[in-house]
Amino acid sequence: MSETLTGTATDIPEYPMDRDAMCPFAPPPQMLEMGAAKPLSRVKIWDGSTPWLITGHEVARELFADPRVSVDDRLDGFPHWNEHMLSTVNKRPRSVFTSDAEEHTRFRRMLSKPFTFKRVEGLRSAIQEVTDECIDAILAGPQPADIVTKLALPVPTKVISEMLGVPYEDHEFFQHHANVGLARYASAEDGQKGAMSLHKYLINLVETKMANPTEDAVSDLAERVNAGEYDYLIMSQYTEDSRLGENGKYWFPIYAWVKNDPALEKKIEETDIQPESDWVFKVNGELSPKYCPSAQGEKEIIHEANLEELEPEREEPEGGTENEGEPALEEGEGEVE
Amino acid sequence: MKVTVDQVKCVSSGQCVLNAGDVFDQRDDDGVVVLLVESPSHDQADNARKAAAACPALAIDIEE
Numbered sequence: 001m002s003e004t005l006t007g008t009a010t011d012i013p014e015y016p017m018d019r020d021a022m023c024p025f026a027p028p029p030q031m032l033e034m035g036a037a038k039p040l041s042r043v044k045i046w047d048g049s050t051p052w053l054i055t056g057h058e059v060a061r062e063l064f065a066d067p068r069v070s071v072d073d074r075l076d077g078f079p080h081w082n083e084h085m086l087s088t089v090n091k092r093p094r095s096v097f098t099s100d101a102e103e104h105t106r107f108r109r110m111l112s113k114p115f116t117f118k119r120v121e122g123l124r125s126a127i128q129e130v131t132d133e134c135i136d137a138i139l140a141g142p143q144p145a146d147i148v149t150k151l152a153l154p155v156p157t158k159v160i161s162e163m164l165g166v167p168y169e170d171h172e173f174f175q176h177h178a179n180v181g182l183a184r185y186a187s188a189e190d191g192q193k194g195a196m197s198l199h200k201y202l203i204n205l206v207e208t209k210m211a212n213p214t215e216d217a218v219s220d221l222a223e224r225v226n227a228g229e230y231d232y233l234i235m236s237q238y239t240e241d242s243r244l245g246e247n248g249k250y251w252f253p254i255y256a257w258v259k260n261d262p263a264l265e266k267k268i269e270e271t272d273i274q275p276e277s278d279w280v281f282k283v284n285g286e287l288s289p290k291y292c293p294s295a296q297g298e299k300e301i302i303h304e305a306n307l308e309e310l311e312p313e314r315e316e317p318e319g320g321t322e323n324e325g326e327p328a329l330e331e332g333e334g335e336v337e
Numbered sequence: 338m339k340v341t342v343d344q345v346k347c348v349s350s351g352q353c354v355l356n357a358g359d360v361f362d363q364r365d366d367d368g369v370v371v372l373l374v375e376s377p378s379h380d381q382a383d384n385a386r387k388a389a390a391a392c393p394a395l396a397i398d399i400e401e
Contacts, residue, residue: 109368113368
């Protein structure tokens with residue numbers, strides 16, 4: 001038992017851990033073993049630091065409810081997901097994912113309107129249509145088909161596009177940048193390029209929706225901006241960075257604040273920003289509440305869909321022909337082609 | 338049975354409406370819980386309990 005604060009480098013397992021290829025939806029076996037042994041263990045992440053991994057349900061519940069536990073990624077020792085997240089921590093705006101208590105609630109409520117039970121129920125026919133299209137495409141296309149790339153990925157992507165009011169033609173762009181942002185070993189440079197492109201895209205989208213609102217999440221925000229309820233301004237921290245070509249400057253938007261919020265206004269004064277004419281809002285491409293109602297709708301419809309039409313492809317017994325194509329379930333970044 | 342809700346704790350997950358749509362509703366603007374029936378009938382009681390159990394923010398209190 002070497003239960004010191006840092007442990008020794010050799011006995012601390014790397015995180016994340018590999019999943020069992022035969023059971024890819026279960027937590028990694030090593031994590032399950034650790035969880036059975038004790039509810040809290042040290043793990044080693046990409047930068048060599050050793051944060052706690054919480055595997056016990058009771059302990060997790062207790063910690064979630066403890067005000068001393070924080071999701072504020074500016075705090076020392078915060079286990080960042082990758083180098084990009086660490087390198088931009090002081091440049092990124094606060095969001096629902098990195099704020100605690102009242103600030104968290106304020107951010108959350110800005111974006112909960114499109115996710116009420118009624119709004120999601122209203123999407124039911126659209127989800128059904130998307131699901132049917134995907135299944136029809138599988139039946140009409142080459143066999144065997146990969147159910148992940150042909151059904152499990154495109155259904156939520158199309159539905160989210162619809163909820164946000166993002167043209168589906170742009171989904172590959174989103175998928176690509178989301179993958180870069182979440183890749184564990186993404187470099188700071190790749191991450192910044194991705195963030196920059198996304199922000200530019202979102203500026204244009206908000207402007208479009210401010211002029212021509214429709215029923216979707218971005219229009220809801222644009223409507224509030226139009227009503228003067230929110231002020232959205234770019235925090236244009238031009239950051240010198242020679243790796244980014246051109247004049248070495250790139251946008252680091254985005255900051256949103258609600259009028260009459262003294263704490264935030266003070267923060268903005270302190271940062272000495274130059275107001276720009278561009279409008280921006282904060283979404284960061286992440287809109288799912290913890291209990292995701294849209295995912296629930298999609299799941300129900302996919303499960304109800306006539307999956308019997310889709311014959312599962314049986315693997316040839318071992319020692320048979322060589323593996324053709326890719327395995328149906330491959331862990332990785334899952335980029336949509 | 339007497340039901341109370343805490344709109345400050347509410348995180349707009351919509352689990353209450355999913356479980357007991359005739360007892361709870363959500364505000365259109367931000368999805369925060371709205372209590373429709375303070376004293377659910379015998380028929381509604383089970384679903385109200387389910388809603389309280391499903392609420393991730395523990396924002397629903399039930400006095401039997």
